[in-house]
Amino acid sequence: MNIALIAHDRKKDDMVALASGFATALSSCTLMATGTTGGRLRNEVGLSVECLLSGPLGGDLQIGARLAEGGVDAVIFLRDPMTPQPHEPDINALVRACDVHNIPCATNVSSARLLLTQLLRDHED
Numbered sequence: 001m002n003i004a005l006i007a008h009d010r011k012k013d014d015m016v017a018l019a020s021g022f023a024t025a026l027s028s029c030t031l032m033a034t035g036t037t038g039g040r041l042r043n044e045v046g047l048s049v050e051c052l053l054s055g056p057l058g059g060d061l062q063i064g065a066r067l068a069e070g071g072v073d074a075v076i077f078l079r080d081p082m083t084p085q086p087h088e089p090d091i092n093a094l095v096r097a098c099d100v101h102n103i104p105c106a107t108n109v110s111s112a113r114l115l116l117t118q119l120l121r122d123h124e125d
């Protein structure tokens with residue numbers, strides 16, 4: 001199970017809390033993340049995460065490219081809807097890629113909990 005984890009700056013604490021709650025299950029998955037998010041998940045949750053480029057430097061696009069090639073099974077993308085992002089086109093491209101390829105994409109904590117609960121339950125079966 002390949003899961004991509006991404007959070008904008010004001011959502012990174014939420015991502016750390018979310019991943020901590022699912023840490024045991026997530027540790028059995030292959031995880032990738034944009035650079036800063038991944039660093040926090042490594043340092044604060046202790047997860048083994050492949051850190052790609054930071055979002056504004058192309059990390060969302062890297063994840064989108066992997067997803068298009070079949071290498072991502074789910075995306076947790078905690079977006080900040082209140083703060084303009086310099087790389088908005090990249091963010092839209094990643095969410096669009098999820099829709100094009102029918103990959104589940106949770107963009108807030110509530111939907112992320114639902115997605116992870118179901119996905120990781122299926123993964124165990």
Ligand SMILES: O=C(CO)COP(=O)(O)O
Pocket residue numbers: 006007008009033034035036037038053054055056059060091
């Ligand atoms: O900007 C991001 C996603 O669009 C997140 O990137 P970082 O994890 O590097 O902060």
